[in-house]
Amino acid sequence: MSDDLIVRIAARGDGVTASGRHVAGAAPGDAICSDGSILPGPHRAVPPCPHFGLCGGCQLQHVDDAALADFVGDRVTGPLAAKDIVARDVRPVHLSPPRSRRRASLRYVRKGGQVTLGFAGQGSHDLVDIRTCEIVTPRLHDVMMAVRTLVSNWPEVRISGSVDLTEIDQGVDVLITGIAPKTLAQHEMLSGFAEAQKLARLSIDQGFGPETQYEPVPATITFGDIAVRFPQASFLQATRDGEEVLATAAREALDGCRMVADLFAGLGSFAFHLIAPGRRIYAAEAARDPILALKAAADARQLPVFTEHRDLFRNPVQRDMLNRLDGLVLDPPRAGAEEQVRAIAGSSISRVCYVSCNPATFARDARILCDAGFVLDTLWPVGQFRWSTHVELASLFVRQS
Incomplete structure (x- = not known):
């Protein structure tokens, strides 16, 4: 070669x-x-976006799907190989299609009559003005462009801030910082914008937390068939199809388990997908608003889901409780879950479904489990961050008798 x-x-x-x-x-x-x-x-491949190479949102638009899938697979298995871990079964890579991302965070700056709205540039903090985007859903794209007009027409000459967009059950949820409505006309301007765009909700954060300006019906996100109240800018998997692949992996991994836990549960994207006859679920999450929304949704349907507002970094679930479980799913942030995994390793639990967005910390935690007698049975590489170097994965660890 x-x-x-x-x-x-x-x-x-x-x-x-x-x-x-x-x-x-x-x-x-x-x-x-x-x-x-x-x-x-x-x-x-020919990059489909005119901003490719400048915008930091995508790094891999110049490769075809075969090479992109190989990259995702290698990103997942490479750090494991460095820890002498090989999965028994590696499933085919799932790639989310273009224009499927349902959440985006942008920044904007207005100086005089000129508005720059977009993402940070490649390898820099400089703001790249985005006029089109090939990764977000069509509805998100339309609202992005409408926000530019809103900022352009805002009465103040110099403003800057951020825009969080999430596509939920009722439409697009929008949270804007950097503008402060002070008059009735400005409030009417915001509500008129929200109505014209048929938003699910519009909120403004002036530094004291989100304040809802428009919400015709309660904003929700549905997992399985369970609608959950959606707190502003809450975490969701990047794409609907990515969420379904991960949820399907969790269902397969914990098949037959009657008492399970969902650690770092968020709004319940795994807990509600795991509902099954005869199964009981314990869900723990450090963020207050998501776990309260999860609890409210479970209680409203009288589901066997028991919740706890718990910081799993400071207060991991310990062996006595873990020993009562047949299996668990955990989906920690990029830092991984080293202390929680050490507690799992020291328990008698036999099946662990670990979901991760960071192959390096996942491999570190996987080594702890394998040293405690687990084997990495199945690995699901997921490329839901289309054309990005970020990847997702789900995995099943089984304790050897």
Whole structure:
């Protein structure tokens, strides 16, 4: 194999040759010429977005789906291999399609009559003005463009802030910082914008927490068939199809378990998908508003879901409680769940479904489980962050008798 041929994509999106040379913007199969130029190979694709290369939202629009799937799979299995862990079964990579992302966080700046609204640039904090986006849902895209008009027409000349957009059951939930309605006309301007865009909800945060300006009916998100009240800017999996793949993995991993736990439960995206006859579920979450929403939804349907507002970093669930469980699912933030995993390793629990958005901390925690007698039975790589170097995964660890 020639040293000037790109053989894989590195963690940050660079192409890598067999000799270890990194080349920005190269795709697997590309040849690197002596002058440093790139001769396109079979896995190079035409980036669909005019902002690619400037906007930091996407790093991999220049590769085809086959190379993108290989990248996601390698990002998941590579850190495990470095810890001498090999999964018994690695499922095919799931890639979310373009225009499927249902949440986005943007920044904006208005100086005079000019508005810049978009994402941070590649490798910088500079704001890139976005006029189109190929990853968000069509409805989210329409609202993004409408927010630009709202900011352009706002009475104050110099303003800056952020915009959080989430597509939920009733439409798009919008949370804006940086504008402060002070007059009746300004409040009417906001409500008129929300009505015209048919928003699920519009909230303004002036530094004291979200204040709802418009919400014609309660804002909810549905997991399975359970509608849950949606607190502003709450966490959701990036895409609906990604959530379903992860939930299906959890159902398969915990099949037959009668007493299960959902740790780092959020709004209940796993707990409610795990509802089954004869099963009881304990859900723990550190964020107050999500766990209260989860509890309210479970209580309203009289479901066997028991909740606890609990910081699992400071106060992990301990062995005496874990020993009562048949299995659990945990979905920690990027930092992983080292202390909680150590408690799990020291318990008698036999099945663990670990969901992660960080392959490095996942591999660290996986080593703890394997050293305690678990084997990594199944791995589900999920590319729900389309064209990004970020990946998701689900896994099943089974304790050996």
